[in-house]
Amino acid sequence: METEFKSKFGTKVAHVDTWDTPSDTSVWYNIMCDCTDDSHDISVEFEYDKDANMLFLNFYKQINYSKEFNYVFENDTLIDSIKNKIGVIWRRLKDATKLLFTGYIEMSGDFVLKDKQHIQDFIDAMVEGRDFCLEKNPPVLINDELVDGEAGC
Numbered sequence: 687m688e689t690e691f692k693s694k695f696g697t698k699v700a701h702v703d704t705w706d707t708p709s710d711t712s713v714w715y716n717i718m719c720d721c722t723d724d725s726h727d728i729s730v731e732f733e734y735d736k737d738a739n740m741l742f743l744n745f746y747k748q749i750n751y752s753k754e755f756n757y758v759f760e761n762d763t764l765i766d767s768i769k770n771k772i773g774v775i776w777r778r779l780k781d782a783t784k785l786l787f788t789g790y791i792e793m794s795g796d797f798v799l800k801d802k803q804h805i806q807d808f809i810d811a812m813v814e815g816r817d818f819c820l821e822k823n824p825p826v827l828i829n830d831e832l833v834d835g836e837a838g839c
C-alpha cells in the first residue's frame with residue numbers, strides 16, 4: 687500500500703499539493719514573501735513528466751509591468767495627474783507595440799527572503815520536492831545522474 691506524502695513545511699514555506707498519476711508526478715509549494723503581500727508569493731512545482739522522462743521545476747509568480755510609474759504627489763494639480771496618466775498610457779502603448787513585434791517586454795516581480803530559517807525552508811522544499819518526484823520514478827536515475835542527461839528547456 688502506498689503511503690501518503692507528508693511534507694515537513696507549514697509556515698512561510700507551505701506544501702500545497704502532491705499527486706502521482708500515470709502521466710506525471712508533481713509536488714507544489716507556496717513560498718511566502720517576507721513583506722507579507724500575498725501577491726508576491728511564489729508557487730513552485732516539481733513536475734516529473736513520465737512521457738518525456740524529465741523533471742521540471744516550474745515557478746509561478748505574479749509579475750508586474752516594470753514601467754508602471756505613476757507617482758502621485760500631495761501638491762499635484764489636476765493637470766499633473768492627467769500628464770502622469772497620459773505618460774503611463776504612452777509607455778504601455780510603446781511596450782505593447784514592442785511586445786507585438788518582438789515577442790517580449792521587461793517585467794519584474796519582487797520577492798523577499800529575510801530570515802535564515804525561511805531561506806533554509808525554501809532550500810529544503812527544493813530538496814523534498816526533487817526527492818519526492820525522483821523516488822516515484824526511480825528508473826530515470828542511475829548513480830544520481832539522469833539517464834537522458836539533456837534538459838528540455
Ligand SMILES: [Zn+2]
Nearest residue numbers: 719721723726
Ligand atoms: Zn513581497
